[in-house]
Amino acid sequence: MLTVALFFFANILFCLAYMVRDMAYLRAITILAASSTLPYFYFQASPLYSAMVWQVAFIVINAFNLTALLLQRRPIKLTEQETWLQQTTLRLLKPRKMRRLLRLAETHEIEKGELLIEKGQELNALLLILSGHAQVEINQQQRANLYPGDFAGEMSFISHKLTSADVVAEEPVRYLVWPAHTLERLYLRDPDMKYALQGAIGMDMANKLAR
Numbered sequence: 001m002l003t004v005a006l007f008f009f010a011n012i013l014f015c016l017a018y019m020v021r022d023m024a025y026l027r028a029i030t031i032l033a034a035s036s037t038l039p040y041f042y043f044q045a046s047p048l049y050s051a052m053v054w055q056v057a058f059i060v061i062n063a064f065n066l067t068a069l070l071l072q073r074r075p076i077k078l079t080e081q082e083t084w085l086q087q088t089t090l091r092l093l094k095p096r097k098m099r100r101l102l103r104l105a106e107t108h109e110i111e112k113g114e115l116l117i118e119k120g121q122e123l124n125a126l127l128l129i130l131s132g133h134a135q136v137e138i139n140q141q142q143r144a145n146l147y148p149g150d151f152a153g154e155m156s157f158i159s160h161k162l163t164s165a166d167v168v169a170e171e172p173v174r175y176l177v178w179p180a181h182t183l184e185r186l187y188l189r190d191p192d193m194k195y196a197l198q199g200a201i202g203m204d205m206a207n208k209l210a211r
């Protein structure tokens with residue numbers, strides 16, 4: 001009788017697992033439900049070992065994926081620069097995702113007067129200024145200023161056209177560079193990254209317009 005009640009309880013748990021939206025809860029409840037079916041199958045007149053083996057397989061698969069999920073959700077300690085980017089330009093990305101993105105970037109540095117971007121070129125990259133100040137110029141006419149936290153080259157990155165302006169360092173500028181093909185490969189593996197980064201670029205453009 002107890003085993004029948006446990007089997008009933010297990011099936012209620014399965015229903016509950018299919019109702020929750022959070023994948024970690026779904027997997028945890030499924031493990032509990034599958035475990036609760038084992039006594040029922042075992043205490044039959046002749047134990048149903050094949051049913052038990054399948055339930056154990058479900059438990060192992062869910063336990064493996066639950067562990068991976070919980071490891072991914074562990075809080076991470078950000079560096080000072082990562083914290084700054086998390087609170088500003090890259091705030092749409094969760095810390096772990098942001099770190100994955102930052103690891104794909106190269107850091108470059110140029111001196112005052114050097115070109116960060118030259119007008120009319122195929123840049124095929126997205127840049128993010130970490131320190132220093134640069135000026136956007138078209139035909140030697142100043143159009144805008146770029147500061148730490150600003151993207152540069154985002155217009156040609158999004159439009160796939162040639163660069164629209166010269167960007168000249170007004171002081172030593174340190175910046176990150178993501179080659180376009182690196183980001184495209186990342187987007188294939190992680191489509192959410194694409195939406196988050198496009199959102200960040202949209203916010204960056206709105207900030208520049210509001211200046």
Ligand SMILES: Nc1ncnc2c1ncn2[C@@H]1O[C@@H]2COP(=O)(O)O[C@H]2[C@H]1O
Nearest residue numbers: 136144152153154155156163164165208
């Ligand atoms: N009006 C503007 N305001 C701010 N930034 C600009 C402006 N025009 C061009 N830029 C920047 O200069 C960059 C030149 O290369 P892109 O066109 O790829 O991307 C451009 C932007 O990052």
